[in-house]
Amino acid sequence: MGTPLGDFVRAKRDSIQPESFGLPDHGRRRSPGLRRSDVAARAGISVEYLTRIEQGRDRNPSPAVVKALADALSLDARERSHLRYLVKITGGECAGHRRPAPPNREVRPTALATLRLLEPAAAFVTNRLGDVLAYTSGFELVVRGLGLLDTEPANLTRYVFTDPRARRFLPEWDQVADEQAFDLWLGPSAETAEWFRAELAPVAGPEFTRRLNRQLPPAQVPLRIDHPTGHELRWHREKLELPSIDAQQLVVLLPADEATAHAVEQLRHRPRGHLRSAS
Structure with a gap:
């Protein structure tokens, strides 16, 4: 089962055309966008580790890895903020069965x-x-x-x-x-x-x-x-x-x-x- 973090990284990778990063087009592929090997090389991590993140098998990447992924995917400021939020909820979210308290509706x-x-x-x-x-x-x-x-x-x-x-x-x-x-x-x-x-x-x-x-x-x-x-x-x-x-x-x-x-x-x-x- 995937995670919000893994889904985001995979979706962003699929949305990037290789030529926009100066990478060669390897021809027709089953999936669009960058290869995992391209992103892993740019981030300085292994393809296996990137696969674990995308598939939800690693939920707690280090801040250094998160920054490296953001750089490798050329995320803008808004996307970087969203990435940090997804890291937080992916590593710390718990399903729970009780209805949570409603959000505070009082305006200061x-x-x-x-x-x-x-x-x-x-x-x-x-x-x-x-x-x-x-x-x-x-x-x-x-x-x-x-x-x-x-x-x-x-x-x-x-x-x-x-x-x-x-x-x-x-x-x-x-x-x-x-x-x-x-x-x-x-x-x-x-x-x-x-x-x-x-x-x-x-x-x-x-x-x-x-x-x-x-x-x-x-x-x-x-x-x-x-x-x-x-x-x-x-x-x-x-x-x-x-x-x-x-x-x-x-x-x-x-x-x-x-x-x-x-x-x-x-x-x-x-x-x-x-x-x-x-x-």
Whole structure:
């Protein structure tokens, strides 16, 4: 049986074309990408050891080996961070049979104060499960009519995979679905994410389950929303990680073009609202 770490290394290796590393193309192969021997040589480890990692038979590679693998696969900063996280949960995760404690849904006063300073911008606090924990009136204005805030507690992951309106209002639904499914790898804890996946899978169906074992971080692209009012909104997303004990993020939506900024001004037909907290 594989492990999250082994699955990631194998998936990344399969995604790299040999010529991009200046390596010869050995012709048609059963699997795409780099050979194990190519990666092992670049990392300075044996092919047998790399095979054990990929197959889940070695769950605790040393920090030096992890760094060597990251260098050998030319991982970017985001992928290196994900690799370190997978090493942590692969070596320390335990299956357990009891339902874990739910993630903390309370947003710290300082984070709420930061949201207030961001008004009237569109910003919200979330965790990796997709719970929408607090948001500005600007965020409420942007998502009004999409259906995201119709349920309590609001959850972006559940909305994307179970609410048919998500496909209507998110023209790049596949991209958003990839992002939400991938974020489950990142917490709040391995046990909590596993329970969330198990609970959501029966109602979310194959579009969710087929994404669960994808290991490569999806590309970061602007978020597009086809707003119910007829406006097309394009957003850059700036994400600020809150202290690890919270396992939360502060996400700010920034207009990606002048048309979006103008459309938001047209939508802003009511006075500046108050901060909303779902805690």
